[in-house]
Amino acid sequence: xxxxxxxxxxxxxxxxxxxxxxxxxxxxxxxxxxxxxxxxxxxxxxxxxxxxxxxxxxxxxxxxxxxxxxxxxxxxxxxxxxxxxxxxxxxxxxxxxxxxxxxxxxxxxxxxxxxxxxxxxxxxxxxxxxxxxxxxxxxxxxxxxxxxxxxxxxxxxxxxxxxxxxxxxxxxxxxxxxxxxxxxxxxxxxx
Amino acid sequence: xxxxxxxxxxxxxxxxxxxxxxxxxxxxxxxxxxxxxxxxxxxxxxxxxxxxxxxxxxxxxxxxxxxxxxxxxxxxxxxxxxxxxxxxxxxxxxxxxxxxxxxxxxxxxxxxxxxxxxxxxxxxxxxxxxxxxxxxxxxxxxxxxxxxxxxxxxxxxxxxxxxxxxxxxxxxxxxxxxxxxxxxxxxxxxxxxxxxxxxxxxxxxxxxxxxxxxxxxxxxxxxxxxxxxxxxxxxxxxxxxxxxxxxxxxxxxxxxxxxxxxxxxxxxxxxxxxxxxxxxxxxxxxxxxxxxxxxxxxxxxxxxxxxxxxxxxxxxxxxxxxxxxxxxxxxxxxxxxxxxxxxxxxxxxxxxxxxxxxxxxxxxxxxxxxxxxxxxxxxxxxxxxxxxxxxxxxxxxxxxxxxxxxxxxxxxxxxxxxxxxxxxxxxxxxxxxxxxxxxxxxxxxxxxxxxxxxxxxxxxxxxxxxxxxxxxxxxxxxxxxxxxxxxxxxxxxxxxxxxxxxxxxxxxxxxxxxxxxxxxxxxxxxxxxxxxxxxxxxxxxxxxxxxxxxxxxxxxxxxxxxxxxxxxxxxxxxxxxxxxxxxxxxxxxxxxxxxxxxxxxxxxxxxxxxxxxxxxxxxxxxxxxxxxxxxxxxxxxxxxxxxxxxxxxxxxxxxxxxxxxxxxxxxxxxxxxxxxxxxxxxxxxxxxxxxxxxxxxxxxxxxxxxx
Numbered sequence: 098x099x100x101x102x103x104x105x106x107x108x109x110x111x112x113x114x115x116x117x118x119x120x121x122x123x124x125x126x127x128x129x130x131x132x133x134x135x136x137x138x139x140x141x142x143x144x145x146x147x148x149x150x151x152x153x154x155x156x157x158x159x160x161x162x163x164x165x166x167x168x169x170x171x172x173x174x175x176x177x178x179x180x181x182x183x184x185x186x187x188x189x190x191x192x193x194x195x196x197x198x199x200x201x202x203x204x205x206x207x208x209x210x211x212x213x214x215x216x217x218x219x220x221x222x223x224x225x226x227x228x229x230x231x232x233x234x235x236x237x238x239x240x241x242x243x244x245x246x247x248x249x250x251x252x253x254x255x256x257x258x259x260x261x262x263x264x265x266x267x268x269x270x271x272x273x274x275x276x277x278x279x280x281x282x283x284x285x286x287x288x
Numbered sequence: 289x290x291x292x293x294x295x296x297x298x299x300x301x302x303x304x305x306x307x308x309x310x311x312x313x314x315x316x317x318x319x320x321x322x323x324x325x326x327x328x329x330x331x332x333x334x335x336x337x338x339x340x341x342x343x344x345x346x347x348x349x350x351x352x353x354x355x356x357x358x359x360x361x362x363x364x365x366x367x368x369x370x371x372x373x374x375x376x377x378x379x380x381x382x383x384x385x386x387x388x389x390x391x392x393x394x395x396x397x398x399x400x401x402x403x404x405x406x407x408x409x410x411x412x413x414x415x416x417x418x419x420x421x422x423x424x425x426x427x428x429x430x431x432x433x434x435x436x437x438x439x440x441x442x443x444x445x446x447x448x449x450x451x452x453x454x455x456x457x458x459x460x461x462x463x464x465x466x467x468x469x470x471x472x473x474x475x476x477x478x479x480x481x482x483x484x485x486x487x488x489x490x491x492x493x494x495x496x497x498x499x500x501x502x503x504x505x506x507x508x509x510x511x512x513x514x515x516x517x518x519x520x521x522x523x524x525x526x527x528x529x530x531x532x533x534x535x536x537x538x539x540x541x542x543x544x545x546x547x548x549x550x551x552x553x554x555x556x557x558x559x560x561x562x563x564x565x566x567x568x569x570x571x572x573x574x575x576x577x578x579x580x581x582x583x584x585x586x587x588x589x590x591x592x593x594x595x596x597x598x599x600x601x602x603x604x605x606x607x608x609x610x611x612x613x614x615x616x617x618x619x620x621x622x623x624x625x626x627x628x629x630x631x632x633x634x635x636x637x638x639x640x641x642x643x644x645x646x647x648x649x650x651x652x653x654x655x656x657x658x659x660x661x662x663x664x665x666x667x668x669x670x671x672x673x674x675x676x677x678x679x680x681x682x683x684x685x686x687x688x689x690x691x692x693x694x695x696x697x698x699x700x701x702x703x704x705x706x707x708x709x710x711x712x713x714x715x716x717x718x719x720x721x722x723x724x725x726x727x728x729x730x731x732x733x734x735x736x737x738x739x740x741x742x743x744x745x746x747x748x749x750x751x752x753x754x755x756x757x758x759x760x761x762x763x764x765x766x767x768x769x770x771x772x773x774x775x776x777x778x779x780x781x782x783x784x785x786x787x788x789x790x791x792x793x794x795x796x797x798x799x800x801x802x803x804x805x806x807x808x809x810x811x812x813x814x815x816x817x818x819x820x821x822x823x824x825x826x827x828x829x830x831x832x833x834x835x836x837x838x839x840x841x842x843x844x845x846x847x848x849x850x851x852x853x854x855x856x857x858x859x860x861x862x863x864x865x866x867x868x869x870x871x872x873x874x875x876x877x878x879x880x881x882x883x884x885x886x887x888x889x890x891x892x893x894x895x896x897x898x899x900x901x902x903x904x905x906x907x908x909x910x911x912x913x914x915x916x917x918x919x920x921x922x923x924x925x926x927x928x929x930x931x932x933x934x935x936x937x938x939x940x941x942x943x944x945x946x947x948x949x950x951x952x953x954x955x956x957x958x959x960x961x962x963x964x965x966x967x968x969x970x971x972x973x974x975x976x977x978x979x980x981x982x983x984x985x986x987x988x989x990x991x992x993x994x995x
Contacts (some may be wrong), residue, residue, distance in 0.1 A: 157554050158547025195409055195543045196497040197506065208481070209498055215483070256555035259562050262322050267912060 123221075123246050123271035129241045130276055136227040137234065139167055143221035143246045143271060150266040151248070152213070154257065155199075160191040162252040163220060167228050167245040169234075170271075181240065187249065192221055200267045219247070234280035243273045292338060293580045300331040300573040308564055309700055335576030338533055342583045355601075356594035360586045367582030372575060377801045379571045385915070386563050390556050395806075399553075402546045409539035413497050417507050421495050424527040431457070431525060432514035434797060444468040454478075456526040457513070459490055465523065480510055480514040480526050488512065488524055494704050497531070504536035592620045596813040608635035610850060664754050665734075671747035673697045673715050685734060685755045707736075711751065714738055716877045732757050753944040762830070766961060790816040829953050838876030839964050843992035846875050846882070846920055853886045854907070859955045864893055867908040875920040875989040889924045891984055894948055896928030896983060912988075919967075919988040930973040930981035939971055966990055 106118035123142035131138050143165075155161055161273065165186040171179040189202040198209040199216035210216040225244075234240065247270035252263040307324045329744040346364070427446040434442040439457055447468040457465040480488075488494040488510040497508045506528055513523040529537075595612045608631050609686035612624045630757040659666055664946050665682030667690075669675055678690040686704060693701050698708040700714070700874070710727055713738075713900050717723075722739035736753040794813040801809055847868045857864050877884075890905065897903035903926075910921045931939060931946070938944050940959035945952030955971075962969045967989040974982040 154551075154554055157550035158543070159551050161746070191541070193499045194406060195539045196411065198496075198499060198500050200499065210483070213494065249899060254551055254555060256558035258321060258561060259325075259565070260555070260558040262325075263911065 107140075117152050123269060123273045125244065125246065125274045128244050128274040128276055130228075130278060132231060132234075132278075132280065135231045137229050137231060137242075138167075139223065139226045139242065139244060141165070141244055141246075141274070142221045143223070145217045145221045145246075147213070148215070148266045148269070150264070151269065155190065155192050155213075158192060158194060159254065159257070160189055160252075163188045163190065163246060163250040164249045165223055165226070165244065165246045167226075169229070170241050170243070171238060173234055178241075182229050186223070186226055188220055190216060196259060205224060231280075239277065239279050242276045242278065244276070245271045246274045247271065289342075290584060293577070293584065294332060296335050296338065297577040297581075300328065303328045303331060303460065304566075304570055304573060307569065308389045322686065325569075328573070331568055332576060333573040335573065335580060339576050339583070342580060347581075348355065354594070356590040359593060360583075361450050362581075362588055363586030364582050368579050371623075373576030373583060375571055375575055375578070377401060382567055383564055386567070388562050390563075394553050396557065398549070400736050402542070405542040406539075406546050409535070412535060413505070413507070413539065415742050416531065417495050417497060417509065420452070420507050420527055420529050421493070421509045421511070423452055424511045424525055426450065427452075427455065427527065428513045428525045431523075440466040440468070441533065450527075452527045454526075454528045456480075456528075458485075458524045459525060459637065460485075460522040460524060462714050467572060472707065478508075478528060480508065484510055484847065485524070486509065488963060489522075491976045501532075503530075504533055505539070507531060509844065515548045522804075549635070558992060592624055596624060600756055603631055603634065608632075608638065620938055629841055653871045664752050667711075667751040668755075669711075669715070669749040669751070673712075673749075676748070682753070683734075685753065686729075686731075689871055690873070699973035707734075710736060711738075715749065727758070729991055733760055749755040772830040776827040780827045783824055785819040787912040790820070798986050830959070832953070839961065840877060841965070843874040844877045844879050844882055846874075846922060847872050848988070849879065849883055850886060850907060850909065850922075853883060853890065855903075856887075857890060860894060862897055862903040863907055864890075864905045864907065867906070869911060872911055872920060873918075873990040877967075877989055878961075882965075885958050885961050885987070886922075886924075888958050893924060893926035894929060896930070897926055901929055917991045917993060919990060922989070923984065925974060925982060925984045927974075927982040930983045931971060936971065936973070940969075962987055962989075 126142045126144065128141040129139070129142075144162075147161075151161065165188070167182070167184040167186070169182040171181055173179055184191070186203070189200075191200050191202070192198075193200055196209075198211060199212065199213055200221050201208050201216050208216075210217060210219065211253065248268065249259055252268060253261060253267070257267060302326060307328055337516055344768065346357060346361055352360065402740040419672055427443075427450055427552070430446055431439070431442055443455050443457055443466050447470075455468045455471045457467070458480070459465060459605055462480070462482070464479075480494075484494045484496065489512075491510050491511070495507075498506045498508055500506050507526045507530070510526045513525050530536075591614060592612070599610045599612045602608075609627050614621050614624045639765075657687070658677045659677075660681060661680075663681055665685045666677070667675060667682055675690075675694050678694060683690050688703055693703075698711040701708040706727055706729060710725055714723055714725070717844045719738075720740060722737060724735065724737045725732060726735045733756050735756050736752045738749055738751045741748045790813045794809055796805055797809055850866060850868060852865060854864055886905065890907075893905045895904075897905070906923075906925045908925075910923070910925045911920055929946075933995055935944050935946065940955050942956040943952040944955075959969060967987055969985065969987045972984050972986075974984045
């Protein structure tokens with residue numbers, strides 16, 4: 098018993114440190130940022146596919162939270178890169194058993210979908226996300242925007258969080274996609 | 289070590305509390321739950337490392353045979369058992385209980401009931417939806433003939449007739465043609481989602497229950513409105529009706545319970561894992577802390593024993609100075625204290641024994657020196673007649689090295705047969721009392737006194753002996769003196785009357801006798817007178833010998849003495865040559881007696897030289913350094929007849945003489961005087977070359993300062 102427990106502990110520690118390396122992958126595509134009016138607007142498409150466990154949990158009424166993370170850094174050759182901004186967009190995917198509808202919520206806004214596929218497609222489509230004000234960018238400076246989407250396991254019910262520590266079936270994330278652009282008053286950079 | 293343990297245990301406790309709190313759904317810690325888990329695991333690992341380290345240290349001590357390590361180990365094992373057994377028991381029971389109780393939450397009946405409730409709600413909603421669909425269909429049928437501006441009125445009427453909340457007439461593209469609502473003031477009713485429109489166009493019908501978040505649920509039906517002409521644009525009729533609030537709420541609550549239940553059901557394995565993990569961590573932390581604590585406690589318990597053992601070893605090495613510190617007031621403390629007092633007593637006893645020993649040694653040394661400096665010889669025998677001890681004087685008296693005889697019985701002695709024989713005989717008699725014997729050895733006479741030692745001391749015999757040669761000689765001399773004095777007295781008394789009588793006889797008869805007779809008388813008288821005179825001289829000499837008083841020893845200048853005496857011999861007709869050493873130290877002696885010695889010796893020489901052709905006497909003095917400051921030598925040689933071989937051995941005895949007239953006491957007196965001066969005298973004949981033989985007398989005297 099003791100040995101098994103120790104083994105489990107060791108396993109938890111190990112996977113806690115390296116677990117993200119085995120995550121199920123979200124495919125990111127069409128990632129771009131644009132400087133429109135006085136905001137920096139990001140758009141991206143994320144190809145999502147739920148694992149069996151996640152789908153089971155969803156269908157049993159467990160809401161899933163997805164986070165789109167945006168990070169803006171200014172590369173500096175003489176020092177570490179400056180982290181200019183770190184923004185998050187949280188989306189919620191839930192199943193309404195009574196009406197058999199999937200619901201995607203983003204803040205107060207929500208949409209119902211009779212099928213999971215449509216819900217996921219909507220979930221993975223990020224359009225017109227005004228990430229930050231243009232004022233925070235220094236004109237004519239080079240920036241790198243990084244985007245990724247991941248399942249926020251910390252918002253899962255606790256038992257699932259523990260499972261998420263040990264099982265990669267509970268992790269879902271995309272790689273960071275980097276987009277370099279130059280901030281200027283009228284220009285925009287896209288991939 | 290202690291502090292590490294306390295810190296680890298405290299930290300572990302805090303983390304455990306946090307973990308337990310997090311497990312119990314406190315949102316504050318919930319998000320850090322994995323971190324807490326890892327931290328607890330780290331603490332448990334640290335404690336495990338501590339325990340392993342302690343065990344390794346203990347094992348090393350065991351291998352090095354450090355005293356007390358075995359006891360520490362045993363105590364540790366006992367403590368560990370005490371800690372581990374209940375812990376494991378509680379743990380096992382808890383895990384079992386946990387698994388059972390979590391499983392017991394889930395029941396097929398509950399599952400079915402919840403599902404049934406949900407189905408019921410859904411069925412009710414479905415029924416309402418189908419009712420709404422039916423109404424929509426009939427409205428669509430009625431509307432099919434209505435075109436243009438009449439639409440709005442017809443729609444309002446139909447909505448009123450069918451009792452629908454909202455009705456909306458749209459084009460296929462989604463443009464609103466007309467709308468009617470129960471509340472006149474309401475704005476545009478909720479627009480159909482594009483997907484719904486799409487579905488209504490393709491499958492000619494759309495009916496759905498749409499959850500509206502907090503506003504309950506909405507029933508939405510979209511049906512196409514039949515047209516009379518093909519050219520006419522397809523129209524769609526949307527009818528919406530909110531689900532009654534009570535029904536919606538009931539449905540939602542059933543759903544939320546159902547969700548919660550399903551969630552729990554799904555996560556029960558994880559839940560079990562969490563609880564087991566928490567329990568396991570608790571157990572590990574408790575166990576490791578307990579073992580580490582047990583280690584410290586057993587250390588603390590066995591420590592005084594190790595100190596005691598160290599003390600014991602020190603005592604065994606003979607070091608009594610070690611005192612174990614008394615740290616506790618329990619039995620161990622008492623034990624330590626008694627050990628200390630025991631050590632102290634031992635120390636005292638040993639110093640007392642040492643003092644005794646030293647005293648004995650001193651006494652023994654004293655006896656030894658006494659024995660060594662005793663002039664009498666001492667032989668000590670044990671009960672088996674074996675020689676045990678011999679003192680220095682014994683060897684001197686017997687003129688033998690006796691150390692080789694130690695350990696041997698007298699029968700086995702290779703030397704001193706006479707002494708051995710005597711001793712053997714005396715031992716054989718087994719006398720209780722002391723005995724005394726005088727035995728004669730070559731040139732020596734010794735007296736042996738033996739006595740048995742008391743049996744309490746192991747028995748044995750002690751034999752004390754003395755060289756009494758000198759004593760006997762002295763006694764003999766005294767006896768001779770006495771005899772001589774008596775004889776002189778007795779003989780001398782009648783001599784004078786004899787001489788007087790003889791002279792009177794001659795005086796009376798001289799004229800009356802014939803010449804021949806007178807001659808004979810004269811000759812006889814002469815003979816008598818001569819012999820009486822000789823006898824008188826003899827008696828005087830005799831008395832002289834006997835009367836020689838004890839010498840008065842004082843510093844004497846031998847050279848001066850010789851010069852004084854030589855004056856008397858200047859006219860004797862004998863050549864006397866003197867070689868007197870210059871600066872001769874003064875000897876110790878009686879001036880008058882030494883003068884007589886010189887006188888006697890010169891007289892002897894002179895007598896020996898009678899009739900000699902070239903009589904010559906040589907007298908010499910010399911200082912010879914040596915022990916006790918050296919000695920003064922006086923040598924007198926002559927070229928006379930020398931000593932006959934027959935008497936040279938006995939020349940010093942009285943009445944031994946070669947002279948026709950002489951008492952034979954001259955050399956005896958000389959010998960007596962020299963002996964009393966602690967000097968030595970030897971006589972010898974000079975080397976017999978072609979010349980006449982002669983006597984050589986050598987006398988040595990002690991120095992005045994050396995006295």
